[in-house]
Amino acid sequence: MPTVDDVAQAAGVSRQTVSNVLNSPEIVREATRQRVLEAISSLGYRPHASARRLRTRKSATIGVRIxxxxxxxxxxxxxxxxxxLTEHADARGLRVMVFSAADPDDELARIRRLxxxxxxxAFVLTATTHGDERIRALTEQGVPFVAFGRPWDPETSAVRHRWVDVDGRAGVAGAVRHLREQGARRVGWIGWPHGSGTGDERRAGWEAACGVDADARAALARHVEDGVTEGSRAAAELLALPEPPDAIVCASDSLALGAMIAARTAGRPALPVVGFDDTPVAAAVGLSSIEQPLxxxxxxxxxxxxxxxxxxVRPNPSSDEEPTDRLLAPRLVERRPGHLALDAIPGT
Amino acid sequence: MPTVDDVAQAAGVSRQTVSNVLNSPEIVREATRQRVLEAISSLGYRPHASARRLRTRKSATIGVRIxxxxxxxxxxxxxxxxxxLTEHADARGLRVMVFSAADPDDELARIRRLxxxxxxxAFVLTATTHGDERIRALTEQGVPFVAFGRPWDPETSAVRHRWVDVDGRAGVAGAVRHLREQGARRVGWIGWPHGSGTGDERRAGWEAACGVDADARAALARHVEDGVTEGSRAAAELLALPEPPDAIVCASDSLALGAMIAARTAGRPALPVVGFDDTPVAAAVGLSSIEQPLxxxxxxxxxxxxxxxxxxVRPNPSSDEEPTDRLLAPRLVERRPGHLALDAIPGT
Structure with missing residues (x-):
């Protein structure tokens, strides 16, 4: 029985390229792909059952870390x-296996074992980071995967791989523009410390759309760890400014819930506050939030x-110009401030 | 090759009993079990690979509905x-597959296909209900499963099967007693409409421990659909009573978050409020809650x-006296009312 190494030698490519042709054909250049396919054909190589199952989409199983x-x-x-993911996979006859991992190395080890x-x-990676080591490792091993999260640096961007992400910058900019159309003139920002790709993108959306000068931007922004208490403290500071914000957009619903509570405490229950992710708590307390189109x-x-x-069957892209990534737009879920309408409740 | 039917005939039992001996030996009477095992041995019957894998715990996979x-x-x-579940299964070398289902019938159909x-x-059932059809069906089919949730009626209780549940009654009673030790004299209750096993158990814990007469219990209890708005409305009603509660225990964190907001609105931010499930929102806003020991x-x-x-290997219980269920005690996670300490934040 011929092996992957035999195919690699016959085609004059690395073992990894053979694996890529089998598992991720669209990331391989057309000429190389043809050479490998000819070697496979002439040697009579039969790829691994799992790779075959994946290509024919017969009861393929997707792994994802929890x-x-x-x-x-x-x-x-x-x-x-x-x-x-489970709902969509079920509808396509695919299966989803979940696994835990202590860190990226452990995740790679578990992926290898599975x-x-x-x-x-095939695997779905979540929460990509700067210098994400998983992307190069899985690509080199020819493991089919898609990342939920874009590459955040030149190194991972240089690795041609499949990813889907949500444009947080556009989402926040859209929310800020909407608040300004509603009459807000000083939209504040509560985000995370610099350095997280996701957080920096969201902040960039606020910066681009808030329409105030650099001094005002410095006054109207706070960067704190994620959390309700942190959000309420930051919002209380903003609301105590000589020129306080007349609306606040936050990098998360945790921060926004804190800002909402701080606004009530400061006697400004109608202050527009917008969170991010439209989590159950946002829906529950009537908080506007930017929803990722999951x-x-x-x-x-x-x-x-x-x-x-x-x-x-899987499509066979005719060239490596075929897109391998998608950046999707989030949408603002708007809820009326004071949606809980406590003032209207008898007896309060 | 002998079949399950051959074994059943030789042992004078049903096909289902043979399946139970293979997959759930502890739910079969000792004498019956011995007779079936002898028939299996004398006929040289070899059970299905999956059942064998399960018994030897080699890379067994557990299915659970999402x-x-x-x-x-x-x-x-x-x-x-x-x-x-994923963390514990990984630690034991077991695998977890997730699947979706539209209703109990669909869940049974998907279990059959898997x-x-x-x-x-093997499967984990969650959220058992009154007259849960899954319990009898899976037991009859000899599918190994454990339910997270007890049987709620005589019919499902009569089916010997594995289950684990949390004693909500004891959890609520313990929280109410704790509040009374802290000085509360009129502990209110906000729960769900009658008819859900889980909700009725939690309410029974409040009734048993609140220490007030039937008239006061009727005044101090509200039963509403789950939700923050519903909880805040119910709490506002209770706080408007001539003799309002001096603490409120709720069947869920959603209701409790509503009660907490209503208490703030009514000028009683220090009113002790206790929720159930210790969800992330309870931790985030500093709400006490009864935690299920998951x-x-x-x-x-x-x-x-x-x-x-x-x-x-799996243990071989010596008799059907071996317990097949576990009822676990929850614990109160106590957080100081007003944990967010907004009053102490500079500028508020």
Whole structure:
């Protein structure tokens, strides 16, 4: 039986390139791909059952890491993502296996084991970071995967791979513009400390759309760790300014819930506050929030991995110009400040 | 090759009993079990690979349904359960597959398909209900499963099966007693409409421990749909009574968050409010809550399915007196009312 090494030698490419041709053909240059396919054909090489199952989409199984449970409102977005992934996968006859991992190295080790046992055919990475080591490692190993999260630096951007992300910058800019159209003139910002790709993008959206000068931007922005108490403290500071904000946009619903409570405490229950992720708590307390379109994210991720829904086989892109990524627009879910309408409740 | 039917005939039992002996030996009477094992041995019957894998605990896979995403704080407890299940399963070398289902019938159909493909060896049912049809169906089909949730009626109670649940009655009673020790004399209750097993148990805990007469109990209790607005409205009513409660215990964190907001609005920010499930929002806003011990729940569920962790093979209980269920005690996570300490924030 010929092996991957035989194919690699015959085609004059690395073992990894053969694996890429089998598992991620669209990331391989057309000429190389043809040479490898000819070697496979002439040698009579039969790829691994799992790779074959993946290509024919017969009961393929997708693996996804579940993070350890944390107390925190913002973790809800990845739980929601998992719900959506499971629903979309079921509808396509795909299966979803979940696993835990202590850190990126552990995640890579678990992915290796799940691949060796042919239990899982493709993976979804979540929460990509600066210098994300998983992207190069999985690409080099020829493991089919799609990332929910874009590459955040030149190194990972240089690795051609599949990813889907949500344009947080556009989402925040849209919310800020909407608040200004509603009459806000000084929109404040409560975000995270610099350095997280996601947080910096969201802040950039506020900067681009807030329409005030650099001095006012410096006065109207706070950068704190994620949390309700942190958000309320930052909002209280902003509201105590000589020229306080007349609306506040936040990088998360945790921060926004804190800002909402601080606004009530400061006697400004109608202050518009906008969070991010539209978590259950935002819906529950009547907080406006920027919603990631997770149905679209999941559909795009599965399309990139397996081809459009309804296809029986994976498409074979004719060149490496075929897009391998999708950046989707979030939308503002607007709720009336004071939605709980406590003032209207008898007896209060 | 002998079949299950051959074994059943030789042992003078039903096909289902043979399946139970293979998959759930502890729910079969000792004498019957011995007779079936002798028939298996004398005929040389070899059970299905998946059943064998399950018994030897070699890369067994557990299936669990994920509910559709709902806006609501209380859904977080099943997400937390899934995180814990994945962590404990990984530590034992077990795998977790998730799937969605539209209703109990659809769940049973999906379980059947996953079993036929030998993809999943055992299942975890969540959210058991009155007259839960899944319990009898899976028991009759000999599908190994454990329920997170007790049987709620005589019919499902009569089916010997594995389950783990949390004693909500004891949890609420303990919280009420604790509030009374702290000086509360009129502890109010905001729960769900009668008819849900879980909600009725939690209310029974309040009734047993509140220490007031039937008239006062009628005045101090409200039963509403789950939700923050519903909780705040009910709490506002209670706080407007001539003799208002001096503490409120709620059936969920959604209701409790509403009660907490209503208490602030009514000028009583220090009113003790206790929720249920210790969801992220409770931790985030500093709300006391009764926490389900999900690590213990998951450990007990896996012990019931696969035997104690560390065992290489499943234990063989010597009689059907072996317990097949576990009722665990929740604990009160106490947080200081007004934990957010907004009054202490500079500028407010």
């Amino acid at each position: 993070d350890p449970w944390r107390d925190g409102i913002s973790g809800a977005v990845l739980d929601r993502f998992l719900h959506k 691949r060796e046992g042919s239990d899982v055919d 149905d679209d994210v999941v559909a795009a991720a599965l399309d990139l991995l397996f081809g459009p829904a309804g296809d029986d | 509910d559709p995403w709902r806006d609501g704080i209380s859904g977080a407890v099943l997400d937390r359960f899934l995180h814990k 079993r036929e493909g030998s993809d999943v060896d 690590d213990d729940v998951v450990a007990a569920a896996l012990d019931l399915l696969f035997g104690p962790a560390g065992d290489d």
